[in-house]
Amino acid sequence: RLQGALRRGDWYKTKEILLKGVDWILGEIKASGLRGRGGAGFPTGLKPKYLVVNADEGEPGTCKDREIMRHDPHKLVEGCLVAGRAMGARAAYIYIRGEFYNEASNLQVAIREAYEAGLLGRDACGSGYAFDVFVVRGAGAYICGEETALIESIEGKQGKPRLKPPFPADVGVFGCPTTVANVETVAVAPTICRRGGAWFAGFGRERNSGTKLFNISGHVNNPCTVEEEMSVPLKELIEKHAGGVRGGWNNLLAVIPGGSSTPLLPKSVCETVLMDFDSLVQAQSGLGTAAVIVMDKSTDVVKAIARLIEFYKHESCGQCTPCR
Incomplete structure (x- = not known):
């Protein structure tokens, strides 16, 4: 509810942030070093009059955005307001996964209160x-997490990716320039503006x-969603929070570090690897959505990977030749 959000510091000095203008907001976000939190890790300040928030969180093991919308x-x-101001948008569309019924209801209540x-x-x-700000509910198709398929779905069409170019920054929702961003990326923008980009970059x-x-x-003994600093x-992440x-640690077999689409890491690599974009790329995996899936020695890795492959096979839209 709004009163609880105000006590937690949300909406604090938001008017001042908006009045400081586009250049100041973009400057703070660039200074923070924030990279997109949806999996690809693009530098956020370099993204280009609609804002679309991708809340279609459908990958197995990934539920970080759900926690933001739920709690x-x-x-x-x-965050939609601040990010929208930064890009000169007049509206935001939050595209939420169809199964997130309670989370969609929470968002509608929050928007009404605002x-x-x-x-x-x-x-x-x-x-x-x-x-x-508008909420659009999807129908549960994983492919709609791809930004152009998501835009097609918002427009009431079949959720299939568009050929690119043109890119959404030029031709997006209803033919207008559009920025598509992840829930976590958008939600952290007001905090960066209040505390300063240098503060965020200090982590x-x-x-x-x-x-x-x-x-x-x-x-793990305590499955959880936790906010920690990058790297x-x-x-430490597993032992401290989960x-x-x-x-015991010696019973570890492997870890999928960034959601089900990232390569798994054997125990020997897990001993020293850091949880950030560059370190995991060097380890021949990726941070992805930062959904850590831990496998102990009772796991049949072949069966586990086969089950994930079956998910992607089922969710393929069949539009491109490799998937067919």
């Missing part, structure tokens, strides 16, 4: 800036700065 939806709504409090609408936060290491939401699931050692590997 703190106002953080996302405020309108009633004058935080959204024709004079958002009293800044003179007009901005609207992690160069090119891998800031904080990150990590999902930890599988054979935290994988072993209660360690079931049966």
